[in-house]
Structures are given as structure tokens and as C-alpha cells.
Amino acid sequence: MALVLTEMTQQIGTLTMNNPQKRNCLSHALIEDFFAALDTFERSKMRVIILRASAGSKVWSAGHDVHELPRPGRDPLPYNSPFEQLLRRVQDYPDPVIAMIEGGVWGGACDLVLTCDIVIGCETATFAMTPAKIGIPYNPSGMIHFINVLGLNKAKEMFFTAAPMNASEALNLGILNHLVESDKLESFTRGLAEKIVGNSPLAIRALKEEFRLLSKGHPMDAETYEKIGAIRRCVYDSKDYCEGILAFHEKRRPQFKGE
Structure with a gap:
């Protein structure tokens, strides 16, 4: 079974995640x-990309495949990991990428959604940032995505509580550009994509690159970067990290001790 289905019509490429048995988790194989x-879409000169799950999905994506996280003592989200490479590929894709959301978006899948250029969801869309439930220290580039969209305090709440955010709150906070009824989700998303296709391709590409560069206007000194690395190492070297991964595999609530 193909983990990803593709369609190309009227210069719009649609990518459908197709692994419902594993809740479209972002495994290395799916990535x-x-x-x-994405390479096929770019070669075929698709002007807009739509990312979606199958119609009626209860989970858009469960985020990282926890079974593929590295053993304790290694950074679970290094710069060269497949997931981080995927985020950069979507961010750097030359044309607009639209996330069409139906169902739950968990963990790293939230980061993928925020990396897209436009996000459209229906009333079943929910967003939960869950690394604290497993004991994973998230990486700085991902956290900046959340701070840029939600603001500092709401980003903290989302990470600290790991509680799901409903579609209405996601709209109010700017995660969703549009909240539409589920039976109109596909037609609305397609209509917005067609509006983009009708505009100047050179101008759209230039605008996307400008937005990408301007959004990176947050300089960080070397000492701060090194300090963040040390803070994260304390977590993925910990007993709590081992317990979080073990509890996930054993399908039980982790017993964190802060060690």
C-alpha cells in the first residue's frame, strides 16, 4: 500500500497521507x-500543493513515529533527521503549500502544519503539542514556529499542557486561516488554491521567499544556542526520557520523577 497518494490537476498537486492504520504518523517511510x-510536483510545475489526510479521517497525523525515536543519550530531533528535513523541504518549496485539516493533529504534525503557508480546517480539527507527555525536549527551530504564530504565552500553554486545542481556538490564534464546514472543506480549499494559480507565478514565488526570509529575523548568539543544546541534552539523557518511551510502548501513563 502506498503511504502517500498524489493527484495533479490544473497545476494543483494534492498529497494525501494514506496510512490510517498508524494514524498517518510521520515515519521515515512515509516521509x-x-x-x-514533492519532487514530482516540482518537476511537473504544480503551482500550489495541498496536504491532506483521507476524507473523514479522525486523525490527520499523529506526528513522529515514536517507535523510530533514538535511544536515550541521542538527540531525538537532530538537524539532519528525516522529520527536520521534511519541514525544511515544505518551508523551502518554491510555491505555496496549503494544509487541509480534518481530524486531530498531534505532536510534530503540528509543526508540519505551521510550516505550511496556509492552513484550512473544519470543525473536527484539533491541535495538540505532545512532547511533554513522552518526555521529549523539542528543538529550538520548531519552538520558534509556534512562538511566531501563537505568541510566547500561548505557545508555552500548548507545550506545557499538551492539551488539544479545538478548531475555533486555532482560528482565533492564527493557526487556521479559515474554519469551514466539513462538507465544504475540499471545495473551499480547492477554490482558494485556484485563486492562487490565477496569479503571477513569479510574483507568488518571490513573495513566498520574502516571507520565508523575513520570518527568520530572530538572531541568536552562539552562547544561547549552546545553552539550549545543553538544556535539551539533560532531558534526552534522563531516566524520564526512558520512562516516557517505555510507557508509550507499553500503552500506559508514564510515571515521571524528574530524574
Whole structure:
């Protein structure tokens, strides 16, 4: 079974995640198919990309495949990991990428959604940033995505509580550009994509690159960067990290001790 399905019509490429048995978790295999699809879309000169799950999905994506996280003592989200490469590929894709959301978006999948250029969801869309439930220290580039969209305090709440945010709150906070009824989700998303296709491709590409560069206007000194690395190492070297991963595999609530 293909983990990703693709369609190309009227210069719009649609990528559908197709692994419902694993809740479309962002496994290395699915990410590899994701890359192949984006490469095909770019070669075929698709002007807009739509990312989606299958119609009626209760979970858009469960985020990282926890089974593929590295053993304790290694950074679970290094710069060269497949997931981080995927985020950069979506961010750097030359044309607009629209996330069409139906169902729950968990963990790293929230980061993927925020990396997209436009996000459209229906009333079943929810967003939960869950690394604290497993004991994973998230990486600085990902946290900046959340701060840029939600603001500092709301980003803190989302990470600290790991509680799901409903579609209405996501709209109010700017995660969703549009909240539409589920039976109109596909037609609305398609209509917005067609509006983009009708505009100047050179101007759209230039605008996307400008937005990408301007959004990176947050300089960080070397000492602060090194300090963040040390803070994260304390977590992924910890007993709590081992307990979080073990509890996930054993399908029980972790017993964190702060050690």
C-alpha cells in the first residue's frame, strides 16, 4: 500500500497521507514518499500543493513515529533527521503549500502544519503539542514556529499542557486561516488554491521567499544556542526520557520523577 497518494490537476498537486492504520504518523517511510511526491510536483510545475489526510479521517497525523525515536543519550530531533528535513523541504518549496485539516493533529504534525503557508480546517480539527507527555525536549527551530504564530504565552500553554486545542481556538490564534464546514472543506480549499494559480507565478514565488526570509529575523548568539543544546541534552539523557518511551510502548501513563 502506498503511504502517500498524489493527484495533479490544473497545476494543483494534492498529497494525501494514506496510512490510517498508524494514524498517518510521520515515519521515515512515509516521509520518504512525501519527498518523492514533492519532487514530482516540482518537476511537473504544480503551482500550489495541498496536504491532506483521507476524507473523514479522525486523525490527520499523529506526528513522529515514536517507535523510530533514538535511544536515550541521542538527540531525538537532530538537524539532519528525516522529520527536520521534511519541514525544511515544505518551508523551502518554491510555491505555496496549503494544509487541509480534518481530524486531530498531534505532536510534530503540528509543526508540519505551521510550516505550511496556509492552513484550512473544519470543525473536527484539533491541535495538540505532545512532547511533554513522552518526555521529549523539542528543538529550538520548531519552538520558534509556534512562538511566531501563537505568541510566547500561548505557545508555552500548548507545550506545557499538551492539551488539544479545538478548531475555533486555532482560528482565533492564527493557526487556521479559515474554519469551514466539513462538507465544504475540499471545495473551499480547492477554490482558494485556484485563486492562487490565477496569479503571477513569479510574483507568488518571490513573495513566498520574502516571507520565508523575513520570518527568520530572530538572531541568536552562539552562547544561547549552546545553552539550549545543553538544556535539551539533560532531558534526552534522563531516566524520564526512558520512562516516557517505555510507557508509550507499553500503552500506559508514564510515571515521571524528574530524574
